[in-house]
Amino acid sequence: MKMEMERQIGIPNRNPAVFVFLLLLVSCQLCSVVSWKKEEFRNCNQTPFCKRARGRKPSSSSFAAHDVSISDGDLTARLVPSDKTLEDQDQIQIKQLILTLSVYQDGILRLRIDEDPKLDPPKKRFEVPDVVMPEFLSKKLWLQRLSTETIGGDASPSSIVYLLDGYEAVLRHDPFEVYVRKKGGNRVVSMNSHGLFDFELLRVKKDGEDWEERFKGHTDTRPFGPQSISFDVSFYDADHVYGIPERATSFALKPTRGPGVEESEPYRLFNLDVFEYIHDSPFGLYGSIPLMISHGKSRGTSGFFWLNAAEMQIDVLGTGWDAESGISLPTSQSRIDTHWMSEAGIVDAFFFVGPGPKDVVRQYTSVTGTPAMPQLFAVAYHQCRWNYRDEEDVEQVDSKFDEHDIPYDVLWLDIEHTDGKRYFTWDRMLFPHPEEMQRKLAAKGRHLVTIVDPHIKRDDSYFLHKEATEKQYYVRDATGKDxxxxxxxxSSSYLDMLRPEIRSWWAEKFSFENYVGSTPSLYIWNDMNEPSVFNGPEVTMPRDALHVEGVEHRELHNAYGYYFHMATADGLVKRGDGRDRPFVLSRAVFAGxxxxxxxxTGDNSADWDHLRVSVPMVLTLGLTGISFSGADVGGFFGNPEPELLVRWYQLGAYYPFFRAHAHHDTKRREPWLFGEKNTERIREAIHTRYMLLPYFYTLFREANTTGVPVIRPLWMEFPSEEATFSNDEAFMIGSSLLVQGIYTEHARHASVYLPGKELWYDTKTGVAYKGGKTYKLDVNEESIPAFQRAGTIIPRKDRFRRSSTQMVNDPYTLVIALNSSQAAEGELYVDDGRSFGFQEGAYIHRRFVFSDGKLTSVNMAPAAPGQNQFSSECVIERIILQGLSTGQKSALIEPANQKAEIELGPLLLHSKKGPTAITIRKPNVRIADDWVIKLF
Incomplete structure (x- = not known):
């Protein structure tokens, strides 16, 4: 035990007393991250910038806009305190800020506020790089003129600029406020309508000033003093607000302050390693995306995004919170008020006008980028555990999947596969032949994922540490040392991933020459990249640690894992000469x-509450651009009872990212270990995912082109139905499937709301239900409720193989659910599943339309250059029609002028029960061709 600890943490066994002390220290730190301990983390009252900002009253800090003009296509102004009690003009000069308003295509308004560089601040405030897309910057609309208007009872005018047809951006001069409104009418989103704006300037310490902050024995030197920013944001005609992940709580954000509200902590955005986190808490977890989206029946959807990587705290304010302020807003519109507080950075905020849910997501992802298109194998099922012990264990687990006829695509290895936690290495006692192990998996179309974390072992014999030290690539502490x-x-150090040259250097480490033992079928897992530091304040890096050009860690903390993720993905692209798409899983998350x-979603637990909360967590990530996400199936901590595990597989089969994972202290829980009946249920759940892979892959392409997530809240598809606004137990897969989870033990019934006016078809039985009603449905342990929306067509593959890569040439099934007009439509996207060729047009994209008794296949892909053509010989072997009101008995395929078999029978194969459906068998039309199938 002692030698193993020495080997892992690199302590020379020379001084027993020193060793015992360090052993106790490490043990203490490891214990501190074993489970959620509230006292390990700061609350708002222990966070000075949050406490100060929360203590401000509306209009307690008032600014006015001066010298408003158009410059370089932007609206610019000086912000000066308008507090009449300030008699010292020098103080007014010191507080001066520069405001810039920019307008971009598609109705996006960008607001930037920073210190005036002419006043010579002690350093430049940090602006988050490499998040805003270069293509977005090219969409700037150059403002040519400025109009003014005195609004309501204001004593001073407001400046108004064009934003989008029907929308305007307004800069109110005194008191300063920025908002978007419908032209000449109602507001959409406003910033600083309550006068909570405050901006603490960087300063040079004077004699006698004490800026240090202390928490649990840690001291933050704060060399430039308090530098926080805060302001209020209001969303008008909104029923709920959503977003600002990551936390385990309801999808619709609950108020944290206000009359009749039990005051709670603000929603915290500060990337942290939180083991065994609790559900139903506003506490921030591993990711921070400062995007909030509002939605309401009367107006629609709008959004607000603050590009800021420092710690952020956000209050959602209950109605009437400002009743005693004396403020009279110039509008009678209903609204939801929020209060945004950040420790550092600048104001770099974006307003999104919507007006629909998909419009806001599209607008946001035009700024930060659309989701990457994954390889096909990554969309399938992943099997993970901390840790599969050795090569023999890997081989046995792999063979057991085949023995039990359960497909999977990826096997994962956690930290124990390395040589003493040195990444890019292998424990050659346990994994003596890693290349051969990977080749055996690849022969079945399967892949391996290994973990690579950001902490670099401080061992002079470790090539990575030695090189990073020599190149001075590490983040430094406040004294300037690594x-x-x-x-x-x-003992570990952390690379300064803010520096592009270090990211490039890191990317090179994934080459097959540098990562000895890796092969083209190996992919990467970035864990602990918040960054996690066991003996650091709040289990992370000190805020006064230093990055390139003196940037303090406090300024970029929430983006550290983002840069690490970026560099790793680039490495996988470079190792294949830019041909293949990467797959990298990250725990830390930021915009982009x-x-x-x-x-x-990190280290969840094997209990029903965590199963339940996984849905709003994944929905929120999708709403904020992170479409490829999921929760550990079964729960990372603890030992799930068989029923819970089965229910989790049944739900997890619909997560965009579908992986089972478990802590090394848990019992083994591979799918065949819980009895034959449960194995059968888990197998069926996994088969459901593989059957739907064509549909999921098509949705991932939609996300890649539009930003619209793969799984969606019900209100994204039914934006005017109030019954959907707070429903986070059910969700949509694309626009065609609705899934309702089962979140209680021994459930025999489920309450399911089916929105809309059209029918919904049970995917297992074919039973049709009318929309716009809540149904109490009988359920059993075999599956969870799932329904296909009338008017849609879903592509499937119904033959089961060992892995997705072995399904590539299999035929397709189209499932058509007709609406009241006897019509339906759907899409199918296919490419090589691996390369970047799709970016050059090498793909098949078909739209299927059923109308007037005929099914038509229409090409949606633009013509691609000859060398980039993608072809497929795959055919459609079965077409299932549900809801057909007439009794057609024959099918004619054109232009081939051939007849196809048609039969009337149950929806389910091998079943004699349930509603009947028309099945066209073996039409054998190619997915790449234009064709029409007529029923008569």
Whole structure:
């Protein structure tokens, strides 16, 4: 035990007393991250900037806009305190800020507020790089003129600029406020309508000033003093607000302050390693995306995004919170008020006008990027555990999946596969032949994922540490030395991923020459990249640690994992000469993470509440751009009872990212270990995912082109139905499938709301239900309720193989659910499942339309250059029609002028029960061709 600890943390066994002390230290730190301990983390009252901002009253800090003009196509102004009690003009000069308003295509307003560089601040405030897309910047609309208007009872005018047809951006001069309104009418989103704006300027310490902050034995030096920013944001005609992940709580954000509200902590955005987190808490977890979206029946959807990587705290304010302020807003519109507080950075905020839910997501992802298109295998099922012990264990698990006829695509290895927690290495006792192990998996179309974390073991014999030290690539502590923290590898340092040259250097480490033992079928898992530091304040890096050009860690903390994720994904692209798409799973999340791979919801627990909360967590990530996400199926901590595990597989089969994972202290829980009946149920759930892979892959392409997530809240598809606004137990897969989870033990009934006016068809039985009603349905342990929306067509593959890669040439089934007009439509997207060729037009994209008794296949792909053509010989072997009101008995395929078999029977194969459906068998039309099938 002692030698193993020495080996893992790199302590020379020379001084027993020192060793015992360090052993106790490590043990203490490891214990501190074993489970949620509230006292390990700061609350708002222990966070000075949050406490100060929360203590401000409306209009307690008032600014006015001066010298408003158009410059370089932007509206610019100086913000000066308008507090009449300030007699010292020098103080007014010191507080001066520069405001810039920019307008972009598609109705996006950008607001930037920073210190005036002419006043010579002690350093430049941090602006988050490499998040805003270069293409977005090219969409700027150059303002040519400025109009003014005195609004309501204001004593001073407001400046108004064009934003989008029907929408205007307004800068109110005194008191300063920015808002978007419908032209000449109602507001949509406003900033600082309550006068809570405050901006603490960087300063040079004077004699006698004490800026240090202390928490649990840690001291933050704060060399430039308090530098926080806060302001209020209001969403008008909104019924609920959503977003600002990541936390385990309801999808619709609950008020944290106000009359009749039990005051709670603000929603915290500060990336942290939180083991065994609790559900139903506003506490921030591993990711931070400062995007909030509002939705209401009367107006629609709007959004607000603050590009800021420092710690952020956000209050959702209950109605009447400002009743005693004396403020009279110039509008009688209903609204939801929020209060945004950040420790550092600048104001770099974006207003999105919508007006629909998909419009806001599209507008946001035009700024930060649309989700990456994953490889096909990554969309299938993943099997993970901390840790599969050795090569023999890997081989046995792999063979058991085949023995039990359960498909899977990816096997994962956690930290124990390495040589003493040194990443890019293998424990050659346990994994002596990693290349051969990977080749055996690849022969079945399967892949391997290994973990690579950001903490670099401080061992002079470790090539990675030696090179990083020589190149001075590490983050430094406040004294200028390489920062030394503790994590799984013991004494560790962390690369300064803010620097592009270090990201490029890191990317090179994934080449097959540098990562010895890796092959083209190996992909990567970035864990602990918040960054996690066991002996750091709040289990992370000190805020006064230093990055390139003196940037303090406090300024970029929430983006650290994002840059690490980015560099790793780039490495996988480079190792294949830019041909193949990467797959990298990240735990830490920031705005733009969707461009680099998948994320998961972290260290959940094997209980029903965590199963339940996984849905709003994944929905929220999708709403904020992170479409490829999921929760650990079965729960990371604890031992799920068989019923819970089965229910989790049944739900997880519909997560965009579908992976089972477990802590090394849990009992083994591979699908065949819970009895034959439960194995059968889990197999059926996994088969459901593989059957729907064509539909999921098509949705991932939609997300890649539009930003619209794969799984969606019901109100994204039914935006005017109030019954959907707070429903986060059910969700949509694309626009065609509705899934209702089962979240209680021994459930025999489920309450399911089916929105809309059309029918919904049970995917298992074919029974049709009319929309707009709540149904109490009988359920059993075999499946969870899932329904296909009338008017849709879903592509499937019904033959089961060992892996998705072995299904590539299999034929398709189209499931058509007709609406009241006897019509339906759907899409199918296919490419090589691996390369970037789709970016050059090498793909098949078909739209299927059923109308007037005929099914038509229409090409949606633009013509591609000859060398980039993608072809497929795959055919459609079965077409299932539900809801057909007439009795057609024959089918004619054109232009081939051939007849196809048609029969009337149950929806389910091998079943004699249930509603009947028309099945066209073996039409054998190619998915790549234009064709029409007529029923008569």
């Amino acid at each position: 920062y030394d923290g503790w994590c799984w590898s013991g 993470s969707q461009r680099h791979g998948a994320v998961w």
